[in-house]
Amino acid sequence: MTCTITAFERSPDGGKGLARDTRVRWALEEAGQPYQVRLVSFAGMKEPAHLALHPFGQIPTYEEGDLALFETGAIVFHIAERHAGLLPEEANARARAIAWMFAALNTVEPPILDLVTVRIIEGDKPWSRERLPLVVDRIRARLDQLSARLGDADWLDGAFSAGDLLMVSVLLRLRMSGILDDYPTLAAYVARGEARPAYARAFAAQLAVNAPVTG
Known part of the structure; x- marks a missing residue:
């Protein structure tokens, strides 16, 4: 059965691959699974039909038969569990890959999202200038640790996994800040x-939705 995911009708990032539906698209592409996309406007995300799928009025969501999921990490985990290619078969390796999924979303991403908040959402607040160096220091502390752990390996724990998919997706948010340039191993x-x-296909699909309309 082909699943359906939701995505922004017009993404705030303009198609740069930072919207979270890209992570789900990437997982489905890695797993070789077809999918359909239902585009949702910002107003539509707050309507009852969408809130029934995502109680917090966000994207993406995932529907397959009588299953409806929200939260990107949960969706990627579901895809990885159901289809080959994103989690190792060996039990301990599989558990470690899942741990890296949690690490990407719970340990590495929060300070990166804080950077977006302090620069854009709180940029006009009197405390933002003082808060910014603290947020950057938190990010750099995590990147120092992550870079040391990765070392000269290609991926976090053996072969590419859903842990890498989410970690790469999280780190991509740093590109515009220039911070990632200071970490050649992570770059x-x-x-x-x-x-x-699979990433190239997912990125192209998200970009196509947001391509400028020409005459």
Whole structure:
């Protein structure tokens, strides 16, 4: 059965691959699974029909038969569990890959999202200038640790997994800040993720939705 995911009708990132539906698209592409996309406007995300799928009025959502899921991490985990290619078969390796999924979303991403908040949402607040260095220091502390753990390996724990998919997706949010440039090991890690054909297909699909309309 072909699943249906939701995505922004017009993404705030303009198609740069930062919207979270890209992570789900990437997982489905890695797993070789077809999918349909239902585009949702910002107003539509607050309507009852969408809130029945996502109680917090966000995207993406995932529907397959009588199953409806929200939260990107949960959706990617479901895809990885149901289809080969995103989690190792060996039990301990599988558990470690899942741990990296949680690490990407719970440990590495929060300070990166804080950077977006302090620069854009709170940029006009009197405290933002003082808060910014603290947020950057938190990010750098995590990147120092992650870079040391990755070392000269291609991926976080053996073969590419859903843990890498989410970690690369999280780190991509740092590109515009320039912080990632100071970590060549991690920049190369992200580039390897972007070079995967499945990522290229997912990125192109998200970009196509947001391509400028020409005459």
